[in-house]
Structure formats: structure tokens, C-alpha cells
Amino acid sequence: MPAPLRYAIVGTGGIARHHLSQVLERGGIEVVGFSDPCAASLERFGAAHPKAVRHRDPRVMLAKAAPDLVSICAPNRNHCALVLAALAAGAHVICEKPMAMTLAEARRMEAARRRARRHGLINFSYRNCPSFRFAREMIAAGEIGRIQRVNVVYLQSWLGVSSARFSWRNDRKIAGFGALGDLGAHMIDAARFVSGLEIRRVIGLARTLVPNMPDAHGKPRAVTTDTNAAFLAEFEGGGIGTFETSQTAIGYGNHHRIEISGSRGTIAVLSSDDKQIWMNLGDRLSRYASWTTSLPEVAVPTGFVSAQPPPSPAVLADVLRGAKHAYPTFADGVRVQAVLAAIQRSERNGRWATL
Numbered sequence: 001m002p003a004p005l006r007y008a009i010v011g012t013g014g015i016a017r018h019h020l021s022q023v024l025e026r027g028g029i030e031v032v033g034f035s036d037p038c039a040a041s042l043e044r045f046g047a048a049h050p051k052a053v054r055h056r057d058p059r060v061m062l063a064k065a066a067p068d069l070v071s072i073c074a075p076n077r078n079h080c081a082l083v084l085a086a087l088a089a090g091a092h093v094i095c096e097k098p099m100a101m102t103l104a105e106a107r108r109m110e111a112a113r114r115r116a117r118r119h120g121l122i123n124f125s126y127r128n129c130p131s132f133r134f135a136r137e138m139i140a141a142g143e144i145g146r147i148q149r150v151n152v153v154y155l156q157s158w159l160g161v162s163s164a165r166f167s168w169r170n171d172r173k174i175a176g177f178g179a180l181g182d183l184g185a186h187m188i189d190a191a192r193f194v195s196g197l198e199i200r201r202v203i204g205l206a207r208t209l210v211p212n213m214p215d216a217h218g219k220p221r222a223v224t225t226d227t228n229a230a231f232l233a234e235f236e237g238g239g240i241g242t243f244e245t246s247q248t249a250i251g252y253g254n255h256h257r258i259e260i261s262g263s264r265g266t267i268a269v270l271s272s273d274d275k276q277i278w279m280n281l282g283d284r285l286s287r288y289a290s291w292t293t294s295l296p297e298v299a300v301p302t303g304f305v306s307a308q309p310p311p312s313p314a315v316l317a318d319v320l321r322g323a324k325h326a327y328p329t330f331a332d333g334v335r336v337q338a339v340l341a342a343i344q345r346s347e348r349n350g351r352w353a354t355l
Helices: 014-022 037-045 058-065 076-088 103-116 128-138 184-195 303-308 312-319 330-350
Strands: 005-009 029-035 054-055 069-072 093-094 120-122 147-155 199-207 210-215 218-221 228-233 240-246 255-261 265-268 276-280 297-299
Touching: 005 014, 005 058, 014 029, 014 069, 014 312, 029 037, 029 058, 037 054, 054 312, 058 076, 058 303, 069 076, 069 312, 076 103, 093 312, 103 120, 103 330, 120 312, 120 330, 128 184, 128 255, 128 276, 128 303, 147 184, 147 228, 147 303, 184 199, 184 240, 184 255, 184 276, 199 330, 228 330
Parallel strands: 005 029, 005 069, 029 054, 069 093, 093 120, 147 240
Antiparallel strands: 147 255, 199 228, 210 218, 228 240, 255 265, 265 276, 276 297
16 A cells, blocks of 8 residues: 655645645545644644644744645745745645736746646636536537637625625735735636636726725724726637626625637536536527527536546645646646736736736
8 A cells, every 4th residue: 555645734724624624535645744823723723633743934844744745825925935845845736826926926936846846736626616627628629619708707795794804815915916816816717727718918907995894803904905806808819808806796605607608609607506507509509499598507417527526635636646637737827827917917007918
């Protein structure tokens, strides 16, 4: 029996729990280390794994624990330095999105990964949705023809409710982005993944519509990240993309929808109902009168659902054991970061930005 994979986590916030549970579900994993600057959080998180190295300095933890695989779940500001440290320690890396604070950082991370000859995954988790993968396959097979329009929406409401509290995600110096990076990164990658196309140029608008929020002690804190953003995009081939994201959309807990129209049909998918797909294949279905002016809902084929790959954080564990899963790479992260940077550039300059 092969030795278990040695796994560690840097950053023990909420998303780290998802990484840990999903990786452990694969079996054959030994949790060997945790790191977080907050000692109390670190102790609470590591209590279930008393043999694991726990240290506030991630470099000390990496040196002592010698992990094969590391999840970087720290705030965005720390991604680059922590990924470089993990790669230098010989580990393969899972990094949360957005990949970095800047395009230059993202490129540096990918260059370091190549030099280290290690795997690097960005946690663009919506690639795992059965409906997203099925839509991708249908589009790649030419079922909707040449792509003409791509509409992507990702709406949340957590900043629009009275119980919301200030966190590092609302501080531009730590997060780098607000809705644009946190949700927009998913939107951009999902659009690329499902359509199979890259974005050529963009023009965007980002606004902070919640000026301040109370922190955990009730003290008002200024929100310096965008809470709402939208952008237009031109895809290769000339298709037009419209993207909208908000963290203040009351009534939407986690609403991520993609609709793509081509010369022969339209396909739409929704992350919260990811075993269904909405599609109209145009003239080929004209004998069904009601189908010509609507998007009928159909189930994703059962075999397609059962063949679903493991969650993103667990994919690398399987790959390191010889599985052939495709996954969102650091190169994908760089491409998404390039689009985010172009949107920011266009917003500052008030004109289209070319990638």
C-alpha cells in the first residue's frame, strides 16, 4: 500500500474547512500541518489533528511538516508569498481564488511552479458542476453553433443584510478586490470553461455601494472594496459578453448563472440547480411549438452526473496518485487575473482594455 499523502493548510478560516473535508474524503491522506497568524483559531482548527504541526509562521510549519500537498486559504494579499514558500518546500499547491493581488504576482507564481515542476491548482470550483461540464461538452460539439453572446451573473446578498460584519474581504489592502475578484474570478473562469473561448478585451465599472460596516465590536469600518461590478467583454470570434456581480443583491444567497447563445441554439446553467440544464436548439426542435420561444429545462444525463470529478481541492490528491483528472491550473489563474487587471485598467481609464 502506498504511503499516505502528507497534507497541510495555511490559513484556517471558513474556506479551509471545506478544503480539509473534501481532501480527507478521498482517503489515504495524513494531515501533517496547519498555519495561521491567529493562535486561537489555529488551535481550534487543529484540535482534531493533535499530531499535526501547528505554527503561526507558515515557513516553520512547512519545514517541520514536509507536506506533499498544501492548501493556501489565507487572505489574497498573502497568496503569492505563501505559494512561493510552499513550492520552495517541495509541495504541490492548491490556492484559493483570486490567484493573486496583481497580474505580476500571478505570473511570478506560475513561473515558480514551472521551475519547481509541481502541480498548481486554483480553486475554481464551479468547473465541477455537472451542468457546467455538460454545457461545455455540448458547445464543444457544435450543438449551439458559433457563439454570439455570453451572459454571466453572480449575485450574493451578504453585504446587504443588517447582520453583516466587516472582514478582511472588505479591505482593499488585504483583499485587492471585492465582488469583482471574489465572485468575478469565478465568472470569468466559468465563462472560459463552458464556452471554450478566451476574452479579447473588456470595459468595466466597479462601485462601493456600502460605504461602511460595523466590525465584530460594533465599530464602523470603511468598506474600500467594490460591492458591485459589471463589465462588457468581447470574446475571440466576436461574441459579446455581459457580466454582472453583486454582494448586495437582496434575495440572492449564491446565484451563479451562465447563458450562452450561438447561431443554432442557447444553453443556460445555474450553479444552485446543477443537475439541470436549460436549452433550445432552434430549428431542430421547431416541431415542438412551445420550445421555439422558451428554454425548456432538461436533466443532465445520469451517466454524466455519476462521472463527476472530485471537488477541486481533492483533485490534486487524486492526480498525485496517478489519476488523469483535468483541473484549473495556475495558467488558468493567470488568464483570469489578466482579465481582472484589464477590467480595473478600463475602469480607471474609462475605455476598452485589450488583453
